[in-house]
Amino acid sequence: MKHFLDISDLSATDFSTLLEAAHARKQARLSSGTPRPTAAPDDDAPLRDMLLAMIFDKPSTRTRLSFDVAMRQLGGQTLILNRGDAQFGRGETFADTAQVVSRLSDVIMFRTGAHRNLTELAQHSSVPVINGLTDSSHPCQIVADLMTFEERKGKLGGQRLAWIGDGNNVAVSFVHAAALLDFELALACPPDYQLPTTIIETAKKSAKKGRGKITLCPTPADAAQGAAAIITDCWVSMGDDDGDDPARKAKRLAALAPYQITPALMAQGDDAIFLHCLPAYRGQEVAAEVIDGAAS
Numbered sequence: 001m002k003h004f005l006d007i008s009d010l011s012a013t014d015f016s017t018l019l020e021a022a023h024a025r026k027q028a029r030l031s032s033g034t035p036r037p038t039a040a041p042d043d044d045a046p047l048r049d050m051l052l053a054m055i056f057d058k059p060s061t062r063t064r065l066s067f068d069v070a071m072r073q074l075g076g077q078t079l080i081l082n083r084g085d086a087q088f089g090r091g092e093t094f095a096d097t098a099q100v101v102s103r104l105s106d107v108i109m110f111r112t113g114a115h116r117n118l119t120e121l122a123q124h125s126s127v128p129v130i131n132g133l134t135d136s137s138h139p140c141q142i143v144a145d146l147m148t149f150e151e152r153k154g155k156l157g158g159q160r161l162a163w164i165g166d167g168n169n170v171a172v173s174f175v176h177a178a179a180l181l182d183f184e185l186a187l188a189c190p191p192d193y194q195l196p197t198t199i200i201e202t203a204k205k206s207a208k209k210g211r212g213k214i215t216l217c218p219t220p221a222d223a224a225q226g227a228a229a230i231i232t233d234c235w236v237s238m239g240d241d242d243g244d245d246p247a248r249k250a251k252r253l254a255a256l257a258p259y260q261i262t263p264a265l266m267a268q269g270d271d272a273i274f275l276h277c278l279p280a281y282r283g284q285e286v287a288a289e290v291i292d293g294a295a296s
């Protein structure tokens with residue numbers, strides 16, 4: 001049994017295989033003649049009669065929808081447990097939650113705050129657990145982003161992608177991916193909002209063994225230079241305590257202001273596409289013309 005807690009737990013071969021399989025399954029569905037209704041299963045329905053339990057300790061729109069629809073398309077069924085109506089919401093441990101949920105399901109997706117909640121749940125689960133976002137990482141988002149990138153810009157090999165803005169959970173999973181695959185990730189984050197040094201150092205070491213590359217840039221323009229994709233995310237994530245403290249929030253927004261993705265910054269790229277995991281705040285991390293424009 002294998003969990004999917006972080007991209008950094010995978011081998012380069014496993015991660016490439018995952019991406020290839022996702023492309024192939026999407027293509028097979030699209031090219032199978034008349035468009036299928038959303039919940040109609042794929043011909044092979046590989047997860048027929050299986051149950052995915054989704055545990056939400058935090059809000060979700062896209063992850064909830066995409067996991068639910070994907071499970072139906074793979075032939076299986078889904079069940080949702082939200083913080084507000086499950087016992088973990090009033091203090092039951094994730095270890096105990098894992099035992100009962102895994103006894104009554106075939107796979108679990110978990111979205112939570114502290115990453116240790118996820119590892120505790122995985123440790124006590126008898127079925128595979130998928131990370132649906134923690135404060136530390138968001139691996140499934142990066143699988144989706146890299147698929148989208150390849151659909152629009154061709155194979156990742158040798159391409160440059162730029163992350164500009166907060167060094168948050170989504171950025172961490174991007175760095176994990178750049179450590180495994182053959183592309184360059186150029187990052188520009190304000191000094192106080194960088195990714196953890198250990199993440200960067202470990203990823204740089206693994207990247208050296210493969211053909212990936214992680215470059216830390218002093219300015220947004222440096223990172224955007226020649227990039228085939230320019231990527232950002234909100235400036236205050238769900239897990240940021242800064243969001244609850246007006247002074248810290250103001251300091252954060254001021255530090256990130258020069259990192260907004262504007263049309264001028266997009267023009268530094270090489271016919272770059274724009275990626276954002278959403279939810280987006282127009283006028284903060286991205287100008288409306290960019291996120292609502294043709295390259296988005």
Ligand code: NVA
Pocket residue numbers: 133134135138168169170233234236237238239277278279
């Ligand atoms: N960095 C964001 C991603 C939301 C999908 C957050 O954690 O809130």
